Amino acid sequence: MLLLEAAGLEKSYKGKCILKQSEPFQLFNKERIGLVGLNGTGKSTFLKLLTGAEEADTGYVHLFGTFAVVSQFEENSQIITSRSEGLWNLKGKSFETMSGGEKTRTQIAAALEQQPDILILDEPTSHLDMDGMDQLAKVLNHHHGAVLLVSHDRAFLDTVCTKIIELD
Ligand SMILES: Nc1ncnc2c1ncn2[C@@H]1O[C@H](COP(=O)(O)OP(=O)(O)OP(=O)(O)O)[C@@H](O)[C@H]1O
Ligand SMILES: [Mg+2]
Numbered sequence: 001m002l003l004l005e006a007a008g009l010e011k012s013y014k015g016k017c018i019l020k021q022s023e024p025f026q027l028f029n030k031e032r033i034g035l036v037g038l039n040g041t042g043k044s045t046f047l048k049l050l051t052g053a054e055e056a057d058t059g060y061v062h063l064f065g066t067f068a069v070v071s072q073f074e075e076n077s078q079i080i081t082s083r084s085e086g087l088w089n090l091k092g093k094s095f096e097t098m099s100g101g102e103k104t105r106t107q108i109a110a111a112l113e114q115q116p117d118i119l120i121l122d123e124p125t126s127h128l129d130m131d132g133m134d135q136l137a138k139v140l141n142h143h144h145g146a147v148l149l150v151s152h153d154r155a156f157l158d159t160v161c162t163k164i165i166e167l168d
Contacts, residue, residue, distance in 0.1 A: 065117030
């Protein structure tokens, strides 16, 4: 089942072309796609266009399901259930004083609570310790829907992904 489709996307900032999609992108249920590419190639921008966080100059995105995002630089506090706090080792923490890894765990927990069809994660492992990475890999492998993941961690990509797309 097709959950997301995008084609012809282009995005410029201040007249400078950042992203030009050369091939259509499709995400099907149960797929786990890893998006890789050097720093600054436009991975986060591409994800923002897919979710509507940023508007594309041209092209289209068709969404056929719900999604939740774990973004690369999130500084807004999120409220999660006490069950999630237990699962992600966040009991008694307040967002203001959380470490980077704890903030990431909070975002992951909040995204999972939504039980979305598509989980979109932008470098979720960069602040996680080994246990956090193992836990994340497990939940992504068991996710009922599709996963779209940006990461620079090859081992993590190998554990989770069924397909890799490189942005050039
Ligand atoms: N709001 C903006 N205004 C101007 N330039 C931007 C904006 N957002 C992104 N860019 C530029 O677009 C390019 C792609 O950025 P993007 O964050 O998508 O890269 P990335 O592939 O996610 O990199 P990284 O691996 O470092 O996370 C960068 O050169 C960045 O400076
Ligand atoms: Mg990025």
